[in-house]
Amino acid sequence: MRTISKEYLISELERIIIEAATVLDDEVVTCLQVGKAQETSKLPIHIIDEIIDNQLIARNERIPICQDTGVAVFFVEIGNDLHFDYNLTDAINQAVRNGYINGYLRKSIVNHPLDRKNTLDNTPAIIHYSLISGDRLRIRFAPKGGGSENMSKMTMLTPADGRQGIIDFVVNTVKNAGGKACPPIILGIGIGGNFEKSALLAKEALFRKLSDEALNPLDKKLEEDILKAINETNVGPMGLKGKTTCLAVKVNSFSCHIASLPVAVNIQCHAARHKEVIL
Amino acid sequence: MSQDIIKLTTPISDEARLKLRVGDLVHISGVIYTGRDAAHKLMVQAITSGETLPFELNHQAIYYVGPTPAKPGQVIGSCGPTSSYRMDPYSPVLMENGLKVMIGKGPRSKVFQAELVKNQAVYLDVTGGIGALLSKRVLKMEVIAYPWLESEAVHKLLVVDFPAIVAYDTFGNDIFE
């Protein structure tokens, strides 16, 4: 049995929370540059330049990339040879508290959806746990902004709707979001499972590397076709028209019921911040 | 900077404002005020009950923002725009009381657009998610009303070359169409 001290866990998480908010992955920057090279008119080029300049300033001066430093979302994989003599959820929330306060990040969480009182420390985090073999703890973190999350959608299609049904639903979701989701966007799509599983698949898909392709050939083909269809919508950077609406599409699938075809689309804005640590 | 960026100084004159056209790139310099949902609600309440407003609206500009806290030594934290459509129910009353420039992100309602044209006001769109870059264009920040709203309080900002795009002009043109 291996243990990880609470202090170490909290300090490592605090570090990745602050780093995620201020440093955009090089992969995202490269995709933005590729998109810009394809644009021919003034506005999309101007907007992509602003986004690239912004992340450079954010990185160099450790200023949050975006003022919406989001809901703290975690995927936590726990090796079954690990032992914790403290409450892991409490420790993660403590790290969120520390990171958002010490990192001068914006606190955007309200206590109850209707009374809407700010919790002032960005807790509680949203944490998804799973078990893995071994004695390691893998934690992936993303601060997820409200603008793009608000434009995300889930639906239950019928098996007869099939592949084309999925593509149409995704394209309509993106068109409907327009500039509100801060394009260029990245899409996490979950197909199959059931009602809640599809949403979780979509969220986790957003944690994949941009260069990564789905292993299943059906999912991979869907990723390619959806990306192409979306970049033909002319939504463009910030919804002001152009070719660069979407930087990447990630499809994660799961087995499902004979009668069902659940589909969830989780939209990620260009401030695609995430960070991982293995302890 | 390329010469096709229009320089605007606040308060923006009628002449300069009426010349703006959808798609123009502008740089704003001077004083602008901040406000989001909660501050808008309070300002509209103040108007209906005849109380004084945090600032004189006449010819002024409001920017929809809720910045991250400033680090020691910083004027302001990350300060990009929030979605403007949530301010649609409040903006007409403010325009009737002299507000001429609104700055935020994304499309707004048809009702808002009609009121905007009636009041000969303009709506400027700022790229979302570039709050670090924008923080460099703010020289001074001061809370002038509703401090308990924290990042949503009304702030007076002194900005220089604050970048925006004309999204709705005084002629009823719409960049998102």
Ligand code: SF4
């Ligand atoms: S959608 Fe993303 S980039 Fe846009 S304001 Fe929200 S967090 Fe920032």
